[in-house]
Amino acid sequence: MTYRRVTEADVGVLETICPGRTYFGEEIHDDFSHDEMVEYGKYAPEVVVEVLNTAEVSAIMKYAYQNDLPVTPRGSGTGLCGGAVPIHGGIILSLAKMNRILEIDEENTTVTTEPGVLLMDLAKAVADRDLLYPPDPGEKSATIGGNVMTNAGGMRAVKYGVTRDYVRGMEVVLPNGEVIEVGGKVAKNSSGYSLKDLFIGSEGTLGIITRLTLKLIPLPKRTVSLLIPFNDLEACIDAVPKIIMAKVVPTAIEFMEKEVIEAAEKYLGKHFPDKSANAYLLLTFDGNSAAEVESQMDQAAQICLDDGAVDVFISDTEERQESVWSARGAFLEAIKSSTPSMDECDVVVPRNQVARFVKYVKDLERIHQIRIRSFGHAGDGNLHVYVCKDDLSDAEWKRRLEPVMQAMYDKAGELGGQVSGEHGIGHAKTEFLRKSVGRIQLDLMKRIKLAFDPKNILNPGKVCW
Numbered sequence: 001m002t003y004r005r006v007t008e009a010d011v012g013v014l015e016t017i018c019p020g021r022t023y024f025g026e027e028i029h030d031d032f033s034h035d036e037m038v039e040y041g042k043y044a045p046e047v048v049v050e051v052l053n054t055a056e057v058s059a060i061m062k063y064a065y066q067n068d069l070p071v072t073p074r075g076s077g078t079g080l081c082g083g084a085v086p087i088h089g090g091i092i093l094s095l096a097k098m099n100r101i102l103e104i105d106e107e108n109t110t111v112t113t114e115p116g117v118l119l120m121d122l123a124k125a126v127a128d129r130d131l132l133y134p135p136d137p138g139e140k141s142a143t144i145g146g147n148v149m150t151n152a153g154g155m156r157a158v159k160y161g162v163t164r165d166y167v168r169g170m171e172v173v174l175p176n177g178e179v180i181e182v183g184g185k186v187a188k189n190s191s192g193y194s195l196k197d198l199f200i201g202s203e204g205t206l207g208i209i210t211r212l213t214l215k216l217i218p219l220p221k222r223t224v225s226l227l228i229p230f231n232d233l234e235a236c237i238d239a240v241p242k243i244i245m246a247k248v249v250p251t252a253i254e255f256m257e258k259e260v261i262e263a264a265e266k267y268l269g270k271h272f273p274d275k276s277a278n279a280y281l282l283l284t285f286d287g288n289s290a291a292e293v294e295s296q297m298d299q300a301a302q303i304c305l306d307d308g309a310v311d312v313f314i315s316d317t318e319e320r321q322e323s324v325w326s327a328r329g330a331f332l333e334a335i336k337s338s339t340p341s342m343d344e345c346d347v348v349v350p351r352n353q354v355a356r357f358v359k360y361v362k363d364l365e366r367i368h369q370i371r372i373r374s375f376g377h378a379g380d381g382n383l384h385v386y387v388c389k390d391d392l393s394d395a396e397w398k399r400r401l402e403p404v405m406q407a408m409y410d411k412a413g414e415l416g417g418q419v420s421g422e423h424g425i426g427h428a429k430t431e432f433l434r435k436s437v438g439r440i441q442l443d444l445m446k447r448i449k450l451a452f453d454p455k456n457i458l459n460p461g462k463v464c465w
Helices: 008-017 054-066 119-127 144-150 195-199 233-245 258-268 290-306 318-329 331-337 351-368 394-414 430-452
Strands: 022-024 047-050 071-074 091-094 101-105 110-113 167-173 179-183 208-215 222-230 252-257 279-287 313-315 342-345 372-377 382-388
Touching: 008 022, 008 047, 008 054, 054 071, 054 091, 054 167, 054 208, 101 119, 110 119, 119 144, 144 208, 167 195, 179 195, 222 233, 222 290, 222 318, 233 252, 233 279, 233 290, 233 351, 252 258, 258 279, 258 318, 258 331, 258 372, 279 290, 279 318, 313 318, 318 331, 331 382, 342 394, 351 372, 351 382, 351 394, 382 394, 394 430
Parallel strands: 047 091, 071 091
Antiparallel strands: 022 047, 101 110, 110 208, 167 179, 167 208, 222 279, 222 313, 252 279, 252 372, 342 382, 372 382
């Protein structure tokens, strides 16, 4: 597809749609050219428009569709695979100012929101009504629209599932500017193909969400975390399937290593409760009574102690919880601050294969003499692995990085896993996706894309293109 360059006449039209919120040339902030992974390149948009409502989104898409102008929808820009960067230039359509919570419906336990609402603001608003939005991605300043577009998971996925499980309905602007509504407040729906589920995880390639209706649950009355040190990483991770098989259901099961904890301590300037061991499990339990929570907590603790845990630390106060979870939330930024450049791998493997994958990564680190740091969601098999450049030359970095990244994706496939658990594909991981899903699935994805967007103007170059 050949795209037309944006002209001053185009900018004039866009300015009439979004007066005072259209930016051109030197008015465009550099942040719009990249996401959190600057390593994947900078791609400058030709024009940025900040929309306030569905009508503006529709008008922009109609104009762009008629004039062959590529459009990249964007929220907070906190992605990690280049999903919201304009690799073909054109228009960035910023949804960040569409940030109103429209309704909290306590009778139907739903919340209706615009896509630019930040996850942390949504969580607080519903918690004030004793309700919980369960998906809990690590980046709390991400927009809810971006979470839906990547089907974000997060730390509570082991008990509560991922974003897809909480999307009831949405209003969507299609690439040609038409507006549709899919789903609603209903708890069940077997009415034809689920277009709603096609949009979820599509990374803004099929349509632009302008309103969301999300499922909520009652806020649990009691939450406790366990920090469990192990001297052996393999024993640490091997304890996880045993916890699940015992029918203990933690809200979250995270694994982390001593090196990552030390990096977070340095980054935050705070002390972690314990760093005497090589590896840790961090488990959280929630429920409506102390007895319910403590019963499951005690059972999980005993399983871990029987499996080689050194000790069990209980975080049952807000201060103790904050000291542990603030460190966990800072892992990514801590690793980034420790190296001039890095690449990331967001694979997901079956839960009983996590230990094998982590051991394989350790072998790659030793064989290729390159620093690799990892942590992740042991409860659902989603690992976050970061390969660090450190003081390597650009040429040597590239020489060592490429075989390491390919080896990790190959190993994930061998173990029955997938390319991405929650960060998405963007433009940075398209080659790995192609090799992973094969020709037939990739062809089906492309046909779906063209059915929604025959001109391929909406977020082109992402996911399967």
